[in-house]
Amino acid sequence: MPGASVPETDRRFMAAAIRLSRRHLGLTGTNPSVGCLIVRDDGAGPFIVGRAVTAIGGRPHAETQALEEAGEAARGATAYVTLEPCAHHGRTPPCAEALIACGVARVVGAASDPDPRVSGKGYAMLRTMGVEVVEKVLAEEAADLLGGYLTRSMKKRPEVTLKLALSADGKIGVKGQGQVPITGEVARGQVHLMRAEADAILVGIGTALADDPALTCRLPGLEARSPLRIVLDRHLRLPAGSQLARSARDVPLLVTAAGDADRARRAVLADAGVHLLGVEAFDGHIALPELLEDLAARGISTLMVEGGAFTAGEFLGEGLVDRLCLFIGSREIGAAGIASPVDPGHIPSGFRKRCEARFGNDLYLEYVRA
Structure with a gap:
């Protein structure tokens, strides 16, 4: 060696x-x-x-x-x-x-x-x-x-870290209930540290609408290190009153937009200080490889994906995830929960376990692409 x-x-x-x-x-x-x-x-x-x-x-x-x-x-x-x-x-x-x-x-x-x-x-x-x-x-x-x-030097795209919080029975939330606590305070603090070390953080519009997240770093003393926030939203459905839009002048927010997105919605979000990025669509969905190329051209080297099951599945399906970070809580959600697209028993091929740790009562597993 x-x-x-x-x-x-x-x-x-x-x-x-x-x-x-x-x-x-x-x-x-x-x-x-x-x-x-x-x-x-x-x-x-x-x-x-x-x-x-x-x-x-x-x-x-x-x-x-x-x-x-x-x-x-x-x-x-x-x-x-x-x-x-x-x-x-x-x-x-x-x-x-x-x-x-x-x-x-x-x-x-x-x-x-x-x-x-x-x-x-x-x-x-x-x-x-x-x-x-x-x-x-x-x-x-x-x-x-x-x-x-x-990754940016060799692949001309950012390194993508997919972070998921899973219940003990492999669920990431409950449909229609917004944010559901899965992990404890120590694990959530670690997630905020990961945000502080990333260039950008991304969610899909489904998560933005259901959870109304801020996506900032809220660790004392590290608030100024909140990354660029990105929302996949080709039809510009993000409300101007959302936490993301209301804080756009304080913490940069980039929202993707297809060419046919409503002009009035463009104007509303732009007036709130939101930056809009034109994207290509394929089969009705945002073309992620091209999006990542555009983000790399903007100087983004590390992208943390915190989206829901759909967005996570899209990145995994395209083979664009380089690092997989799973925070696993101790409680079960039950049959009403939303199944995670990946869990410790179903890790995509090509990944190897890098480390295992404990944050409070929660288990942390990290996998990297070989």
């Missing part, structure tokens, strides 16, 4: 860099949230002299910030970077060049960058200038947090 023979010190500091990179998930625009640590050892053991994560908005990159914090202490040190350092000139010089200029002796990298301007070139530049390079240390763990950037 990559990194299996890597010294424990390298694995330990890379794990710390990966944890640091999570700090700005959902805040770095089209750039990935990368973590970087500058570590030196003067004989008494390694210690951190510089640390940084990609800045909000995507610039500056983590490496240049960490090097600036380290100053002269970077000379002869080791840099731990969760993604291969960039090698191309843009608005600023490449990070590989900055590492060389600051005299870093060694670079330990995790995930590889699929961007053709970078892939392999950053490491090659470092090696040419005599910098020792160790690749793929905890690469899988780093790539997991960089999934949005990697």
Whole structure:
């Protein structure tokens, strides 16, 4: 396995860099949230002299910030970077060049960058200038947090996370009753954290009408990290008095609209501050692959789908789900409940279990596409 023979010190500091990179998930625009640590050892053991994560908005990159914090202490040190350092000139010089200029002796990298301007070139530049390079240390763990950037780079669409809350008997709600409590407060808090780390969150119009959700992050201190909210609504049925529309000027709201959507409805929602996105339809339904391409073109790398059974089924049926997150409560809903399109006993082929956890009394299962 990559990194299996890597010294424990390298694995330990890379794990710390990966944890640091999570700090700005959902805040770095089209750039990935990368973590970087500058570590030196003067004989008494390694210690951190510089640390940084990609800045909000995507610039500056983590490496240049960490090097600036380290100053002269970077000379002869080791840099731990969760993604291969960039090698191309843009608005600023490449990070590989900055590492060389600051005299870093060694670079330990995790995930590889699929961007053709970078892939392999950053490491090659470092090696040419005599910098020792160790690749793929905890690469899988780093790539997991960089999934949005990697998916958007390779597939030209956002990474899609489908989140479902299931009762103990595999139901996601009761028809006609709006939101039905399924999981406890701890699990709901975790969902809000997931929202804070996503670029956008999406529901279908059925869920928007039945539940009247806000789709914001309501964890204390993280309210400002609410993602862009998206509603699949080709006929523009979303009421102007809904929580989503009423808060559109505070938290951006994007509503899809077919070409034949009513002009008066367009005007009402636009007056409320709602942004409208034209979509194509196929067999009477929104063409999801094309929608995801449009969202990627807008800079969206991570999309969290919280829709109901129909929307979840559509994304699964199109093969567009990359990560499946199931929160399973302890109570049963019964025969009147709406069956989930997926449950632990019926996971779509091509997925593997990534982790299992407990949030309060609720079970959490996460699967990723292999």
